[in-house]
Amino acid sequence: MLIRNDTADDWAAIWPFLRVIVAAGETYTLPRAIAEDDARAIWMLEPPSATFVAVDDDGTVLGSAKANPNQLGPGSHIASASFMVDPAHGRRGVGRALGEHVLAWATAQGFRAMQFNAVVETNTHAVALWRSLGFEIIGVLPDGFAHPEHGYVGLNIMHRWL
């Protein structure tokens, strides 16, 4: 598995699984029927933000991540990031590899910490992954997420120093 910065051509490979993940409505605070142009604008970022793809040996895109300043101006020294792994390629460590890559990138860029604003508490796989990479929950927004199966559940705010 290789992780590299994205190119515009990668969108055609990202959109099919991003759309499925967002449509499921279980993990992302994005409109479940998001339009492709809106999704592209949210996901395919320019400096000082960045988008990455994880690809296997034959070039298949397995997952993607984006990283960006979480706030502007006097808050721009804290990074945030988002991750999407193609469900067809789950359980292969793609999310962890993307996470490690993004943490290294944010450190190299001079960010002081990384914050996730909205990790759905029922997304236990993600919560455990981020904990294993050194993140701590610094707050929970109660009932912050309308889950299609579990109803209103909390959104974890997670933080890790860089």
Place this chain on the structure above:
Amino acid sequence: MLIRNDTADDWAAIWPFLRVIVAAGETYTLPRAIAEDDARAIWMLEPPSATFVAVDDDGTVLGSAKANPNQLGPGSHIASASFMVDPAHGRRGVGRALGEHVLAWATAQGFRAMQFNAVVETNTHAVALWRSLGFEIIGVLPDGFAHPEHGYVGLNIMHRWL
């Protein structure tokens, strides 16, 4: 004092004090030298968000607030809001009146709670005001804000049920 929804004409009255407040760099996670067009796009919102102004008897704009869904899709039932009071008209209860108005608006719109993502902890006037209106601190982003006088200070994440 009257609080009403904004019109496009209000921007000419908002921009002078918004620019001063943002340039001071003590309370907002916005670029201190923000361009007017960027500021207008951030502040003057369309439905389902809203912008309000507080005006006195002669029509002078004393302050402004904006309110919006804090997240999209499955997170869009939680509101957020931002407030700017002209320093020339401070200590007259403008912030409190705007806060009460925004809470009533968000309740009427059907939001379930309001979240502030980034209340600078040294902005003790604001923290006390929001506490007095029923908000609680649900988390603190350590060193989340680069204050021009105090250095890195925390950002309070505040929450209130509606």
